[in-house]
Amino acid sequence: MWIGVVTLFPEMLRAVTDYGVTGRAIAQGRLQVNCWNPREFTEDRHRTVDDRPYGGGPGMLMKIDPLQKAIVTAKQSALARDGKTKSVPKVIYLSPQGKRLDQAGVNYLAELESMVLVAGRYEGVDERLIEAEVDEEWSIGDFVLSGGEIPAMALIDAVARMLPGTLGHEDSAIEDSFFSGLLDCPHYTRPEVFQDRQVPDVLLGGNHEKIRQWRLKQALGRTWGRRPDLLEHLTLTSEMKRLLDEYIREYSV
């Protein structure tokens, strides 16, 4: 997948390009991340990228012209890259006003061939730039950050995990609770006893079917207890209903 990022702080993207699962996906050629800095597209002596809002009020907005030039250049670069037929990259703006990102949204974005992520700074951008250049607006949560770079990197990371060949153990994405719509089950590793706390016996037993059922029951129970709203959107199999009932009965004793 080809991802362009329009940002005033391209160095921040090293957090995903130089480390971990995302860094490996890039090293293995499964993911490309390129940055374009609006400041490189300014034409004034002071390389101005922000301006005051019409109507007054606190803070500044990103200037339209340098931002638009950066977005257009990123899109052209996506289309000019060598290789097979290319679709025009989707331009995505990260903002608190966007659609809430969840795993379903990540799965949808992971299917795209390319995208340009626009990381806003200051109080955001001129609405006419959004109308003229942005295809989709997404939010990683109901809170305001000082810039869209961290949301952009969160999106890149979540999408990169879904690319084929990224997760060594293919099942881990599928077992990812959010992939299944449930919260994750508890996890344990050595030592067997930590501060008098034991690892659940079933996990030491080696009976994979019992372990699968225990993990599913724990995931269902935790979702029921911590995020009942997630359960509302799920169709439970008869096995899931049985396991959740067991959990609730044990929980209520």
Ligand SMILES: NC(=O)c1ccc(NCc2ccccc2)nc1
């Ligand atoms: N919740 C998010 O995804 C998010 C995205 C960006 C951001 N800060 C930059 C910005 C501020 C105001 C308007 C547009 C962009 N903060 C949070």
